[in-house]
Amino acid sequence: MRGEGSFVENRAHAEGVxxxxxxxxxxxxxxxxxxxxxxxxxxxxxVHVMTGPECGLAPIxxxxxxxxxxxxxxxxxxxxxxxxxxxxxxxxxxxRAAALDASEAVIVDIGPLTAVVAVADALRDSALVHDGAxxxxxxxxxxxxxxxxxxxxxVVFTTRLVNQRLAASPIxxxxxxxxxxxxSADGRLTVWISAQGPHPVRxxxxxxxGIGPDTVRVVCPxxxxxxxxxxxxxxxxxxxxxxxxxxxxxxxxVESRSEATVGLGHGRGQVHEVALGGRRDGxxxxxxxxxxxxxxxxxxxxxxxxxxxxHMQPGCYGIPAIEFDGRSVTTNTAPTVAYRGAxxxxxxxxxxxxxxxxxxxxxLDPVEVxxxxxxxxxxxxxxxxxxxxxxxxxxxxxLRLVTTAVGYEALRAExxxxxxxxxxxxxxxxxxxxxYVEVTSFSNTxxxxxVELGADGSVEVTTGTSPHGQDHAAMYAAIVADRLxxxxxxxxxxxxxxxxxxxxxxxxxxxxxxxxxxxxxxAVEGLLERARLRAAARLEAAPVDVVYAKGRxxxxxxxxxxxxxxxxxxxxxxxxxxxxxxxxxxVGSPASLCESIRFEPTQAAYTSGAHLAVVEVDVETxxxxxxxxxxxxxxxxxxxxxGFEGQVHGGVVQGIGQALLEEMVYDAMGNPRSTSFADYLxxxxxxxxxxxxxxxxxxxxxxxxxxxxxxxxxxxxxxPAVHNAVIDALAHLGVAHIDLPLSPLxxxxxxxxxxx
Numbered sequence: 001m002r003g004e005g006s007f008v009e010n011r012a013h014a015e016g017v018x019x020x021x022x023x024x025x026x027x028x029x030x031x032x033x034x035x036x037x038x039x040x041x042x043x044x045x046x047v048h049v050m051t052g053p054e055c056g057l058a059p060i061x062x063x064x065x066x067x068x069x070x071x072x073x074x075x076x077x078x079x080x081x082x083x084x085x086x087x088x089x090x091x092x093x094x095x096r097a098a099a100l101d102a103s104e105a106v107i108v109d110i111g112p113l114t115a116v117v118a119v120a121d122a123l124r125d126s127a128l129v130h131d132g133a134x135x136x137x138x139x140x141x142x143x144x145x146x147x148x149x150x151x152x153x154x155v156v157f158t159t160r161l162v163n164q165r166l167a168a169s170p171i172x173x174x175x176x177x178x179x180x181x182x183x184s185a186d187g188r189l190t191v192w193i194s195a196q197g198p199h200p201v202r203x204x205x206x207x208x209x210g211i212g213p214d215t216v217r218v219v220c221p222x223x224x225x226x227x228x229x230x231x232x233x234x235x236x237x238x239x240x241x242x243x244x245x246x247x248x249x250x251x252x253x254v255e256s257r258s259e260a261t262v263g264l265g266h267g268r269g270q271v272h273e274v275a276l277g278g279r280r281d282g283x284x285x286x287x288x289x290x291x292x293x294x295x296x297x298x299x300x301x302x303x304x305x306x307x308x309x310x311h312m313q314p315g316c317y318g319i320p321a322i323e324f325d326g327r328s329v330t331t332n333t334a335p336t337v338a339y340r341g342a343x344x345x346x347x348x349x350x351x352x353x354x355x356x357x358x359x360x361x362x363x364l365d366p367v368e369v370x371x372x373x374x375x376x377x378x379x380x381x382x383x384x385x386x387x388x389x390x391x392x393x394x395x396x397x398x399l400r401l402v403t404t405a406v407g408y409e410a411l412r413a414e415x416x417x418x419x420x421x422x423x424x425x426x427x428x429x430x431x432x433x434x435x436y437v438e439v440t441s442f443s444n445t446x447x448x449x450x451v452e453l454g455a456d457g458s459v460e461v462t463t464g465t466s467p468h469g470q471d472h473a474a475m476y477a478a479i480v481a482d483r484l485x486x487x488x489x490x491x492x493x494x495x496x497x498x499x500x501x502x503x504x505x506x507x508x509x510x511x512x513x514x515x516x517x518x519x520x521x522x523a524v525e526g527l528l529e530r531a532r533l534r535a536a537a538r539l540e541a542a543p544v545d546v547v548y549a550k551g552r553x554x555x556x557x558x559x560x561x562x563x564x565x566x567x568x569x570x571x572x573x574x575x576x577x578x579x580x581x582x583x584x585x586x587v588g589s590p591a592s593l594c595e596s597i598r599f600e601p602t603q604a605a606y607t608s609g610a611h612l613a614v615v616e617v618d619v620e621t622x623x624x625x626x627x628x629x630x631x632x633x634x635x636x637x638x639x640x641x642x643g644f645e646g647q648v649h650g651g652v653v654q655g656i657g658q659a660l661l662e663e664m665v666y667d668a669m670g671n672p673r674s675t676s677f678a679d680y681l682x683x684x685x686x687x688x689x690x691x692x693x694x695x696x697x698x699x700x701x702x703x704x705x706x707x708x709x710x711x712x713x714x715x716x717x718x719x720p721a722v723h724n725a726v727i728d729a730l731a732h733l734g735v736a737h738i739d740l741p742l743s744p745l746x747x748x749x750x751x752x753x754x755x756x
Contacts, residue, residue: 012175021103022090024259035088039107045094045099087235117669123329144322154280161274165294165336180249195232195466196223261680272289272290286320289313296334302328356727380392403433427619429615432615432721433610437608449501452592465516466496467512471646526597531548533575537573545557607636613725615627622744631694637697653718
């Protein structure tokens with residue numbers, strides 16, 4: 001916002017950089033009969049035009065390997081197009097304007113085929129998205145436990161839920177600048193890209209181009225948001241790198257907003273069949289969930305998300321009998337990707353709506369039903385029927401905290417008063433709660449960190465994690481400051497460059513604090529131990545007798561603090577028995593001391609919380625106004641309080657957006673009807689009240705810092721809390737369900753249809 005950031009597009013206008021523009025299919029499904037490019041090639045400033053047959057790159061195979069491997073994606077469409085927005089050609093010119101003009105001269109001839117849009121149609125396999133696959137099913141997730149006996153329950157609540165498609169909508173769309181070896185300073189392909197981590201991008205680009213990873217350097221500079229959609233390179237980004245190699249000149253592509261809305265990669269996109277049974281006293285006994293994931297035209301990691309939904313299916317509750325069925329299917333729509341929470345929000349949406357629905361059937365308050373079934377601290381660690389091991393938490397206490405914060409009983413009294421007051425019955429009050437638990441850092445992938453101490457008083461942290469809005473710099477600086485005693489503002493944090501660390505993975509799944517944090521902490525401790533050895537040599541004392549006084553940032557012999565040596569004084573010293581000032585460090589300068597650590601996590605931690613929403617619903621118009629939102633999130637040890645609050649607020653707003661506004665809409669022919677922010681609605685400041693947070697912490701033992709993730713929590717709990725609140729406001733009118741998003745039209749229609 002201050003204009004001080006350095007993004008990919010800041011480098012896009014350097015001398016000699018070529019600009020790429022993609023030509024895209026206007027048809028959801030069809031045979032690609034021809035792509036006429038002669039006129040485009042003749043346009044002023046055009047350097048190159050490439051079509052699918054000329055590309056020469058191997059198609060992209062679905063990843064992970066458990067997905068249907070026959071559903072490959074060409075880097076440029078060759079014989080078939082499978083969604084509106086799929087790239088069929090690329091124009092490269094001296095300027096973006098010239099490339100845009102020439103792209104409009106490309107003639108695309110497509111013979112339409114039957115489009116598969118609804119997941120119900122995809123399941124029937126009556127028309128196939130990929131002929132060679134023989135089916136539209138990408139991946140199936142069976143139940144881990146036997147069938148549940150819902151007939152034995154006193155009461156069973158059933159419903160069908162739609163977790164609608166969402167556009168990731170980062171502030172910065174996709175952007176990539178590829179500098180070929182002929183121009184790059186070190187003779188390698190250098191890629192500047194807006195992504196969630198350089199190492200996975202490097203490895204996938206190298207594999208796609210058929211070159212070694214050591215010949216590619218990837219830099220992720222400042223990144224304006226990602227939310228999962230930028231975890232791995234898309235075909236367009238791979239092709240830009242290929243073009244740079246072919247043409248021997250730097251090539252840049254910056255995605256337009258309309259391209260991003262239609263094709264960057266959508267989130268959610270699930271249909272749930274829910275059945276929750278139990279006793280009339282509110283005890284939950286059996287839960288069956290069926291999930292169909294819309295994978296879009298080409299399977300990506302989102303096809304695997306039903307697996308995560310199964311893992312988190314029971315939510316915070318001690319439900320003894322669980323059954324699950326999950327499938328992912330292809331459709332002629334944009335591919336879906338991991339989106340903030342990736343399976344955790346979907347699982348929570350299902351169980352939390354089911355608990356509210358069950359409470360209504362047995363005539364109990366939804367908060368009371370939760371308290372009768374929530375797992376308590378005495379059960380921790382708790383192992384669920386789906387194999388999750390909840391390490392720590394107090395789910396009943398968090399629910400109690402948020403209901404106390406809003407004055408729950410008084411709100412219920414006000415709700416009843418409004419319903420009976422002729423002057424206020426049109427402005428109904430609704431209260432919605434959602435308890436959630438989510439696995440964080442599920443992948444358990446290792447992380448690398450280096451801490452370097454300079455004789456000039458500098459402290460530099462280099463980490464394999466790569467931020468895109470999570471404020472890693474403040475978090476890692478706080479860890480260093482706490483252990484060394486330096487000011488956090490004196491610590492410089494570097495990341496986002498595959499050359500900086502030997503390994504790294506995507507910043508995703510709320511993993512950075514749990515993996516990068518312990519890596520940084522261990523590197524600091526190792527550095528202090530090395531510094532202690534050097535200080536002992538200066539003090540002519542045994543290392544075991546030397547202590548570090550953090551407040552003064554000096555070493556001294558225990559019991560004699562008057563004689564000391566400063567932390568930074570020893571940075572340029574040789575280590576005892578070693579002539580090198582940086583012996584064993586592997587990085588650093590002759591006037592520095594550094595330590596590198598690879599942290600290997602063993603088990604994921606489970607973040608939990610309770611969210612409460614208060615809404616007003618205008619019966620005459622269907623408009624919903626969010627009056628109040630309270631969030632209590634347990635993320636273990638808080639390393640950066642401001643960053644924690646920011647992550648909660650951001651996630652909550654995204655969850656509110658899904659509940660009230662956001663939806664990617666396709667018509668029956670597969671044409672996207674939400675193509676820009678004019679018709680894909682995002683929440684603004686006017687739509688969201690001040691988010692209230694309630695502090696609560698239970699430290700985990702799953703990592704040395706006791707931290708859990710927080711990056712996705714807001715988006716996990718907020719959507720069902722708002723959904724439940726709106727249904728609660730209208731329940732006395734006979735409204736039991738409304739599909740998301742809760743637009744005025746949908747709410748008004750539900751009220752009208754429920755009226756006698």
